[in-house]
Amino acid sequence: MSKYKIIQTEFRDRQALAEALIDVGVPFEEHVGGAALYGYQGDERPERANFIVRRQHVGLSSNDFGLEWDAATKSYRAHISAYDQQQGYGPRLLNRIKQRYAVRHTIALARAKGMTITEQKDDHGVIRLKLAGYRR
Amino acid sequence: MQRYEIEVEVGPDGEVKATVRGVKGRQCGPLSKFLDALGAVTHDGDTPEALQEVQQGTRQQAAIDH
Numbered sequence: 001m002s003k004y005k006i007i008q009t010e011f012r013d014r015q016a017l018a019e020a021l022i023d024v025g026v027p028f029e030e031h032v033g034g035a036a037l038y039g040y041q042g043d044e045r046p047e048r049a050n051f052i053v054r055r056q057h058v059g060l061s062s063n064d065f066g067l068e069w070d071a072a073t074k075s076y077r078a079h080i081s082a083y084d085q086q087q088g089y090g091p092r093l094l095n096r097i098k099q100r101y102a103v104r105h106t107i108a109l110a111r112a113k114g115m116t117i118t119e120q121k122d123d124h125g126v127i128r129l130k131l132a133g134y135r136r
Numbered sequence: 137m138q139r140y141e142i143e144v145e146v147g148p149d150g151e152v153k154a155t156v157r158g159v160k161g162r163q164c165g166p167l168s169k170f171l172d173a174l175g176a177v178t179h180d181g182d183t184p185e186a187l188q189e190v191q192q193g194t195r196q197q198a199a200i201d202h
Contacts (some may be wrong), residue, residue, distance in 0.1 A: 003180070006179040007152040008174065010175035011174065012174075012175070013173075102152050110142075127145070129143075132139065132141050134138065135159070136138075
């Protein structure tokens with residue numbers, strides 16, 4: 001009998017997140033101690049983040065997009081302005097990062113277990129990974 | 137040594153579906169446990185095909201009992 005599980009991706013691994021941002025191809029900054037986010041008029045916003053995509057790379061008249069480490073949940077949470085949420089810029093960018101993050105983190109976890117990995121992308125934008133291993 | 141595979145599908149919104157192949161019964165559940173590190177597990181159970189197998193088996197058993 002086969003089993004399956006569904007997992008809602010959370011940004012828990014710094015390395016996989018940095019690799020995902022590189023995969024997406026959007027310029028980003030990493031600030032270990034956090035840095036301020038800026039609005040579309042150059043105004044400093046109250047939110048801070050550890051990974052930042054500056055507004056000119058997010059969308060027209062956008063605000064900065066940020067991912068901030070949350071020690072309580074042990075994961076990075078996204079800061080998306082209401083405008084970018086409404087325009088879809090922020091959620092689109094977040095989803096692209098999430099998909100590549102899930103791929104990168106899965107590969108890292110499977111490698112750590114000595115499994116072999118193959119990756120392929122299908123027509124509907126779904127990325128399929130086959131992880132092969134052996135058990136006693 | 138028994139070979140097994142885990143098929144992982146990552147959707148455009150980052151949702152992950154992981155299916156264990158090549159292992160029968162309760163043994164396949166723990167094999168994908170390491171993937172729980174990816175995020176919040178919202179489903180963990182039998183595939184629809186596996187449930188169908190169980191239902192067919194139950195029906196066959198009921199027919200024999202009858």
